[in-house]
Amino acid sequence: MDLFNYSRRETSVVQIGGVPMGGNHPIRIQSMTNTSTMDTEASVEQAKRIVDAGGEYVRLTTQGIKEAENLKDININLRRDGYMVPLVADVHFNPKVADVAAQYAEKVRINPGNYVDPARTFKKLEYTDEEYSLELLKIRERFIPFLAICKENYTAIRIGVNHGSLSDRIMSRYGDTPEGMVESCMEFLRICVEQHFMNVVISIKASNTVVMVRTVRLLAAAMDKENMNFPLHLGVTEAGDGEDGRIKSALGIGALLADGLGDTIRVSLSEEPEAEIPVARKLVNYIKQRQNHLYIPGIQADNFNYLSPERRRTKAVGNIGGDNLPVVISARMGEEKEIHPQFKPDYIYTGIHIPHTERQEGIQYVFDGDEWKGEPNTWPAFNLEHLELIESSQATIKFLFTPYPLLSEKITSILRNHPEIVVISQTILPNRVGEHRALVHNLMTEGLENPIVFFQHYSENEAENLQIKSAADMGALIMDGFYDGIFLLNQGNIQPEIVDSVAFGILQAGRIRTSKTEYISCPGCGRTLFNLQSTIARVKAATSHLKGLKIGIMGCIVNGPGEMADADYGYVGAGRGKVSLYKGKECIEKNIPEEEAVDKLIALIKANGDYFPANQ
CATH class of the missing domain: 3.20.20.20 (Dihydropteroate synthase-like)
Structure with a gap:
């Protein structure tokens, strides 16, 4: 399989009524x-x-x-x-x-x-x-x-x-x-x-x-x-x-x-x-859209295992790379300064220098290299036109924007001599995954351990479109073990704090950084004997502030106990209007009337010391 160039796997054709699947048929x-x-x-x-x-x-x-x-x-x-x-x-x-x-x-x-x-x-x-x-x-x-x-x-x-x-x-x-x-x-x-x-x-x-x-x-x-x-x-x-x-x-x-x-x-x-x-x-x-894209001349690194990947080894630069959780970099290019308290970026890129009075507490800022003044909690970012500046800068964290095709021997030499540089991989190709992968594999082949942040640029006006596209672009990279950070920039009509929420949501969906309660909830089917959607809404209303907790809400026993195996608590349909509650794999209480089950779930969470008020 070519990791860098998109093509569909060849499969046999299966006839399902009048709508065949596989072969050259559409997905x-x-x-x-x-x-x-x-x-x-x-x-x-x-x-x-x-x-x-x-x-x-x-x-x-x-x-x-x-x-x-x-x-x-x-x-x-x-x-x-x-x-x-x-x-x-x-x-x-x-x-x-x-x-x-x-x-x-x-x-x-x-x-x-x-x-x-x-x-x-x-x-x-x-x-x-x-x-x-x-x-x-x-x-x-x-x-x-x-x-x-x-x-x-x-x-x-x-x-x-x-x-x-x-x-x-x-x-x-x-x-x-x-x-x-x-x-x-x-x-x-x-x-x-x-x-x-x-x-x-x-x-x-x-x-x-x-x-x-x-x-x-x-x-x-x-x-x-x-x-x-x-x-x-x-x-x-x-x-x-x-x-x-x-x-x-x-x-x-x-x-x-x-x-x-x-x-x-x-x-x-x-x-x-x-x-x-x-x-x-x-x-x-x-x-x-990736079909027939421009060929990407990537070469797979010898030490990469596609079937059993591990996190790429990097040297920590500040809180980026090494054993650190992947970071979120956000952009605030205009007057938008709102930041969601639950999804606070680790770094904010503004490009131009902004005064102290306009900065948020607890966040580090990234300015363009010629705008950086060496102030605490601020860091310079460079593009390939300013390689001399990046080598002469005394900053202990430096960011370098580069696409894979321009990753020259000179740049790899600079990266080798400056482990404090964080690479921001960027691409404009339809096959973003392939070009980002090619850059990482190049660094792995060269033995370079600089952290990498993936810069993903969109122009979406609907949040759903951004959620789908950015998650699809990051999925394979996360699964490959390439996850030092994510930088989403959207130039459409979506508020930056929503873009930040998407970035944190991607990291949580990939199981690499938790920022909120995780819900494992099924879509429901004819086996579901209670109102699943209203139940999910009630459970979320009572527990959405419990960061890091995993709660399963399942319509029946087909997959319920199994899919909840790594959940902390479970709410599983047991019969018409009846619910069973789980702590991990253990069923704690069976056949609770549906109208009492959410309150009893909260009581169970409290009894085990995992509940705290929303304002804490």
Whole structure:
């Protein structure tokens, strides 16, 4: 794979109704209904809204045989009204349901974690090699007849692995790891290949973007080793809503799309399903702009491991690089001086010198090198026209703006002799990721340990567009271990404090710097038996000031306990109008009435000493 030049991974074509996926077909967009699949009218109307928004596949939960059978009526009603969208049945726990659904849906999703294996219970089980082989035989015996039904009905399947629902069998041998997720998928793929069933799509998801990206990278490599080229479905599970959901989804999905991985995507927002489609479309369209871009002559550094990257080694310059958290540099080029107290940048670049009276406390300022006067908490920035100035400057922190194509031997020599220089990587190419990567790999090859801040320049007038584009541009760089700092400059009609919020949101979505409460919330589906959106709003209203706390808000048990494995607290649907509360992996209280559950969650947080008033 070429790290620096964009091209899509070559995959086989999967026929899903009248909308094929993979090969040279466009990256497809999809969503999932949150209606009861037994409510034909509601499901049909919501599916129509998804299609009208631009969705190309619609998935519905089929928790039982009656729901699977009702797909027939939903399909008939949609086609009667001229909607030919392929339907995807989402099956968990009961393989018999998958057998029925394959007769009425164009694609059936099965979850290897609970298709035959018992659902994840967090029990530590031990398997001998013989016992493990017998369990694999059980999968074969149940899975092969299902493939025969799919062949007969021309039904595609999706093997959908979720981090939150790995089986105890996989957990016992591989632990809660990307390698375990990959093997869970490969066990089923090998049977498909053996049975000559190639109408297969794969997804391998997590709410943790780092786990999600690394696992898909590993899966693509594992398939390559075994000469498989199945198309990939991408998504970040339980991404949340609002700004957080958009940034987390764009960062995780965008990191993979940037490397040509992905043939269909679903942006999982805790909002109405049709709201997911425009976000997904913007993300795909933005990545498509990289097609046929100007060639980037990058060379991969020998010590870089794409499948298991570590943070690039740098020498700290002030609070930048080394073991420090990545910094946020913000721009205040005009009169905009408002700074959000929760998202206060580490540095503010103004270019021109500004007097003490106009500076914010607790922030360091960056002025152009010829404007810098050597005052405390101020630092000079230089471009390539002022290399003599940067060498003669006595500042202990210096910033140098440079694009990769101009990274000459002279500049690398200056960087080697001046470890106090922080490189600000800039680019104007459509493939920003490729050019930023090329610069970092050049420095790694040269053995240079100067920290790098990525300068990302936009001209957006809508916050959502900035969230999607900037997160997509930073995703692969963060996952590669290149994260000493981020510098977002937007010259459109968006307030600087909102731009700062996006920058901090990107770092949090990439799991490298926490600035607020993190919510792991699912988008809801027909299994959700309470009002998810209003619940999320109530939980956020009570806890959004608890910086660093992770709270899971999950509609049901399919992925709930698993995806919340690294959450501090969890709120999980247990039945109609009933909720169970978790502390970590442990269920503390079951079947609480929904109207009492939020108050009891707050009480649980307080009882464990993790709550403090909002004004502290």
